[in-house]
Amino acid sequence: MKFLRNLLASILGSIIGFILLFFIGILIIVSIAVSSSSDKPIEIKENTVLVFKFDKPMVDRSTDNPFSSFDLPMFNEYSSYGLYNIVETLDAASQDPKVDGLYIDSKMEFMAPYATATELRDALLKFKESGKFIYTYIENSTQKAYYVASIADSIIINPEGSIFLSGLTSEKVYYKNVLDKAGVKIQVLKGEGNIYKSAVERYYRSEISKEDRRQTQKYLNDIWSKITQDVTTSRNISTEEFNLCADSMATFSNAKNALKYKLVDNLKYKDQVINDLKKLTNRDKDQELRTVDISKYDNSDKKLKKYHKNKIAVIFAQGAIVDNTSDFNEINPDKIARTIRKARENENIKAVVFRVNSPGGSAYGSEQIWREVELTKKVKPVIISMGDYAASGGYYISCAGTKIIADKNTITGSIGIYTIIPNAKELVQNKIGVTFDFVSTNKNGVPINLTEPLNPFQRRLFQNRINKGYELFVSRVSNGRNIPVNKIKEIARGRVWSGAEAVKIGLVDEIGDLQRAIKVAEETAKVEDFEVVAYPKVKDPFSELLDKGIKGIQINIAKDAIGKTNYKMWKEISRVKDFNGNYAILPYYETIH
Numbered sequence: 342m343k344f345l346r347n348l349l350a351s352i353l354g355s356i357i358g359f360i361l362l363f364f365i366g367i368l369i370i371v372s373i374a375v376s377s378s379s380d381k382p383i384e385i386k387e388n389t390v391l392v393f394k395f396d397k398p399m400v401d402r403s404t405d406n407p408f409s410s411f412d413l414p415m416f417n418e419y420s421s422y423g424l425y426n427i428v429e430t431l432d433a434a435s436q437d438p439k440v441d442g443l444y445i446d447s448k449m450e451f452m453a454p455y456a457t458a459t460e461l462r463d464a465l466l467k468f469k470e471s472g473k474f475i476y477t478y479i480e481n482s483t484q485k486a487y488y489v490a491s492i493a494d495s496i497i498i499n500p501e502g503s504i505f506l507s508g509l510t511s512e513k514v515y516y517k518n519v520l521d522k523a524g525v526k527i528q529v530l531k532g533e534g535n536i537y538k539s540a541v542e543r544y545y546r547s548e549i550s551k552e553d554r555r556q557t558q559k560y561l562n563d564i565w566s567k568i569t570q571d572v573t574t575s576r577n578i579s580t581e582e583f584n585l586c587a588d589s590m591a592t593f594s595n596a597k598n599a600l601k602y603k604l605v606d607n608l609k610y611k612d613q614v615i616n617d618l619k620k621l622t623n624r625d626k627d628q629e630l631r632t633v634d635i636s637k638y639d640n641s642d643k644k645l646k647k648y649h650k651n652k653i654a655v656i657f658a659q660g661a662i663v664d665n666t667s668d669f670n671e672i673n674p675d676k677i678a679r680t681i682r683k684a685r686e687n688e689n690i691k692a693v694v695f696r697v698n699s700p701g702g703s704a705y706g707s708e709q710i711w712r713e714v715e716l717t718k719k720v721k722p723v724i725i726s727m728g729d730y731a732a733s734g735g736y737y738i739s740c741a742g743t744k745i746i747a748d749k750n751t752i753t754g755s756i757g758i759y760t761i762i763p764n765a766k767e768l769v770q771n772k773i774g775v776t777f778d779f780v781s782t783n784k785n786g787v788p789i790n791l792t793e794p795l796n797p798f799q800r801r802l803f804q805n806r807i808n809k810g811y812e813l814f815v816s817r818v819s820n821g822r823n824i825p826v827n828k829i830k831e832i833a834r835g836r837v838w839s840g841a842e843a844v845k846i847g848l849v850d851e852i853g854d855l856q857r858a859i860k861v862a863e864e865t866a867k868v869e870d871f872e873v874v875a876y877p878k879v880k881d882p883f884s885e886l887l888d889k890g891i892k893g894i895q896i897n898i899a900k901d902a903i904g905k906t907n908y909k910m911w912k913e914i915s916r917v918k919d920f921n922g923n924y925a926i927l928p929y930y931e932t933i934h
Contacts, residue, residue, distance in 0.1 A: 383639055385439045386631050388622040391430075393635045394446040395486050397421050399453035399461070400670075401659045401698050401728055402875065422636065424457055424728075425655075425696075425855065425875065428464045430638055435471035441622045442474035444632070445493060451486040454729035455564050455933065456748040456840070458489050460854040462571065465492045474621055478614050479504060479605065487604070491572045497614055498605045504592040506604075508584075509561045509568075511933050517547045524768030528795055530803050531759045531835070532811025538757040538835025540733070556837050560752060561933070563839035567749045578603045651871040653862050654684045655694045655855070658710070662702030662734045672699055674706030677738075680877045681713040685720050690874075692722040692866035694858045695742060701733025704758055704810050710738040711817060718743050722865040726858035727751045727849070732837055736848070737814060740821035744861055746853040747840035754848055756818055757835025758810045760803055766792045822847055 403423030434440045443465070451458055469475050469492065477493035482504045490496065498504070520527065527544040539553035549557070573583050582602060586592060592599040599605045609617070619630055660671040667673070684690050695714065701707065717723050718741055725731070725742035732755035739745055747753060769775050769792045779787045785798060795803070815833060819826045824847050832838075832846050843849040853861075859873060 383633055383637055385437065385633065385639070387439050388624060389440050389631045389633055390618055390622060391434055391440060391443045391635045391638055392446065392632045393443060395449045395451045395489075397452065399424055399427070399451070399457055401425060401457075401696055402657050402879065424453075424460060425657075427461065427635065428856065430635060431464050431468045434638060435468045435473060440473065440638075442476060443468060443635075444618060445475065445477040445490045447477055447482045447486040447490040448480035449486065450483045451489050454750075454752075455485065455488075455568070456727075456729040456750040456752075458485055459567065459571075459748050459750050460728075462489050462492050463854055464856075465489070469494065476614075476618060476621065478609075478611070479599075481505075488568050488572060491575050491604075495607075495617070496605045497607050497609045497617070498596045498599050499610060500596055500608045502596045502599075502608075503594045504599050504604060505590075506587050506592050507590050508587045509565045509933055511557050511561055513543065513549060513553075515543045515547050517543075517545055520544065524765060524772050526764040526767070526794070528762045528764055529759060530762075530800070530807045532757050532807055532814075534830065534833075535757040535759065535811065535835040537837065538755070538759055540755075541759050541761055544761065559842070560837055560839040563841050564750045564933070567841070572604075576603055649870050649872040650689055651868045652687075652690045652874050653692045653694060653859060653866070653868070653871055654687075654690045654874055654876055655696060655859065656680055656684065656876045657696045657698075658738065659696075659698040659728070662699060662706045662710070662738070664703045664706050672702070672706075672710075674703065674709045676877060678709045678713045681710070681717055684876065685713070685717040690721070691868045691871065692724065692862035693717060694724045694726055694855070694862050695739070696726045696728060696855060696858075697731040697735050697739050698728030699732075699735035699738070700730045700752075701735045701737070701755065704734065704737075704814070707734035707737040708813070711741055714738060715741040715821075722862055724858045724862040724865065726853075726855045727753060727840065728855075733757065733835075737817060740818045742821070743865060744851075745849045746851055746858045746861060747843060747849045748854060749839065749841040749852050751840035751843070751849075752837055753840060753843045754832070754838040755835055756814060756829070756833035758807060758814055760807055762789065762795060762803070763791055764794050766794070818848075 397420050399422040401423065402425045403421045431443075434443075453461075465475060474495070475493040477490040477496045479487070479490070479496065479498040480502050482490070482498075482502070484504075484506050487504050487506065517527075527541075529541045529545060531538050531541070536552045537556050539550065539556075542550055542553060569580055569583055572578075573580055586598075586602045586604070591602060592604060596605075596608050600608060615630055616626060618624075619626060619628065622631065624630060656677070658672050658677050660668070662674060663671045664674060681693065681695070684693050714723055722743045723741070725739045725745040727735075727739065727745065727747035729748075729751065731739050731747065731751060731753045736753055736756060775792075777790060777792055779790075781787050789795070789799060815826055815829050818824070818833070819829045822829070828847075832848070838846065838848065840849060840852060844852060851857075863869075863871065
């Protein structure tokens with residue numbers, strides 16, 4: 342019987358292996374075919390309209406995904422807009438005489454945080470200022486999508502359309518009850534005075550703490566103030582009218598109210614919108630409207646520049662800081678540290694723009710990146726450009742920069758540190774029935790046992806490590822920002838700040854986007870003729886997938902099967918068992934609606 346079981350297992354394993362190899366082979370063939378078909382750029386004709394649909398997530402920088410037109414779960418996570426790429430495209434299109442304007446289809450959610458939304462909106466404003474038109478059509482728009490699209494010259498809504506406008510709400514997820522049911526208790530140790538370090542609260546609380554409520558309310562008010570200012574300025578309406586509309590949700594399933602409150606210019610159906618676009622591009626009604634998707638607009642000939650010996654390197658660091666990770670959406674400290682080091686050693690690179698979009702993560706990994714930023718700053722300017730998040734470990738790796746630039750809606754600060762040690766005694770011993778015992782040669786030789794609570798000696802040991810890590814973090818910020826330690830401790834304590842507030846308290850130098858950071862790098866390094874180069878070099882999705890191996894395929898299929906939100910929650914709960922060091926991280930699965 343055992344022989345038969347082994348034989349069947351061997352045969353089954355061979356079949357699965359053969360299927361995977363066959364599947365990968367098919368993907369290689371498809372990749373080659375798609376790549377070959379995309380070699381020929383789309384021809385841009387006179388009177389072309391760029392089309393921008395909010396149908397993919399937006400990250401700092403995207404990869405070219407040859408499988409974007411295929412519904413393949415293992416490649417779905419690579420289908421995204423890159424803010425850096427879109428800004429470049431808008432800049433090139435603004436100078437292209439064949440492009441008359443931009444059409445925004447905002448019927449879907451804008452899938453990125455508000456700082457990215459603000460940077461994109463600023464780029465759209467520059468496009469508009471070039472003399473090109475921007476035309477927005479709304480069917481069912483979310484608040485964030487409307488915020489971005491409200492920069493348009495003309496905003497049209499379907500007569501049965503809707504704008505979900507209700508102000509900002511922060512949604513936080515707590516896992517205490519599910520961990521209690523599983524029989525797992527969470528032991529948390531924080532840096533001294535880290536009362537605002539709420540990242541760990543989701544494991545031992547079932548509702549928001551008063552400190553977290555206080556800091557969340559503050560930065561939500563800051564972000565909403567920016568949104569209100571931008572929309573009311575673009576639409577020439579009062580702040581009172583806008584907030585009244587949001588308070589009453591007057592435009593929810595009510596297109597006429599959207600017109601009444603001047604959030605839109607007219608009510609029209611799609612065929613009428615197409616006729617409008619034809620008029621704007623001098624096309625007759627019986628002529629075809631010339632459009633090209635913004636992600637397929639070939640601006641290579643517009644971007645061709647003379648080779649320059651002098652270069653400014655833009656180094657992207659997006660995602661949580663995770664030691665030894667191979668995930669495209671996370672920061673590998675070794676990889677980023679090596680990239681910064683190479684930029685420092687390259688004599689042709691005159692300045693570095695370090696684009697940080699991270700909620701933090703490993704304190705050890707953050708220290709390694711900090712070290713390379715600190716060394717590089719002594720050789721050439723390192724200008725920090727903060728994206729949606731640059732908090733906790735994200736601020737740690739930023740604080741040594743020559744100058745720090747953030748968006749008003751950037752979430753930053755959170756200078757604090759913690760460690761988590763789960764105690765699964767009830768689960769392992771009482772529910773499963775497994776027990777442990779030890780024999781040791783020394784008094785404290787017994788390892789940390791996840792089936793027993795920390796004893797007083799162990800607790801002191803870990804608390805001392807936490808205190809040391811927090812003092813180091815504070816000293817890094819103090820030295821980098823040239824602010825006394827006692828002053829840093831007053832604004833630290835794990836507290837989160839908006840970019841606008843961070844400027845006031847000295848954690849950030851000025852408000853601006855990535856393009857502003859590049860300009861500051863140019864001015865600081867005193868270079869005129871230069872080219873911008875982006876690092877790390879991105880791999881195509883197929884290469885990334887091969888690097889991840891079979892496990893990567895399984896993870897991507899799981900994400901597609903249960904949904905990204907559910908996958909994040911599952912991962913957040915399951916990662917408790919992997920905590921093994923100090924962490925400086927935001928509650929980065931918080932959602933702002």
